[in-house]
Amino acid sequence: MNKNREHTTQMSNDHDSGLFELYDLKVEVIFGDIPMVCDHQEGEYFHVIGEKIIFPEEGRKSFPMYPLAALLPLLPAKQRLTDKNDWMTTDAIVACSDPNCGGRFRITRIAKRIFSHAETTIVPLPAVD
Ligand SMILES: [Zn+2]
Numbered sequence: 001m002n003k004n005r006e007h008t009t010q011m012s013n014d015h016d017s018g019l020f021e022l023y024d025l026k027v028e029v030i031f032g033d034i035p036m037v038c039d040h041q042e043g044e045y046f047h048v049i050g051e052k053i054i055f056p057e058e059g060r061k062s063f064p065m066y067p068l069a070a071l072l073p074l075l076p077a078k079q080r081l082t083d084k085n086d087w088m089t090t091d092a093i094v095a096c097s098d099p100n101c102g103g104r105f106r107i108t109r110i111a112k113r114i115f116s117h118a119e120t121t122i123v124p125l126p127a128v129d
Contacts, residue, residue: 032102
């Protein structure tokens with residue numbers, strides 16, 4: 001499956017178009033209220049675009065796996081459009097998984113990107129009546 005082809009066309013309001021939107025995300029390390037003990041540093045970041053985690057060209061190419069494990073379940077939810085009253089819309093700071101670490105991770109929705117259902121899965125859309 002090729003899940004990362006992007007579409008530059010305007011998204012149709014027609015829900016039968018097979019197109020859907022996801023937010024691109026930026027996940028940035030910010031300082032909490034106690035010192036950080038893991039190998040992440042204030043200001044480090046990565047992007048999430050579609051199913052990819054992308055590290056910046058100029059930065060380190062690694063990220064500690066334990067805080068990443070805490071972040072991963074939230075990223076697909078933050079990528080999706082949510083109700084303005086949903087806490088997933090408003091809450092954007094996640095604590096490090098190590099309780100002794102002051103690291104926090106700010107998840108910012110950057111922009112919406114259009115994807116095609118047919119290019120992200122082999123499962124067909126349900127038939128329309
Ligand atoms: Zn940490």
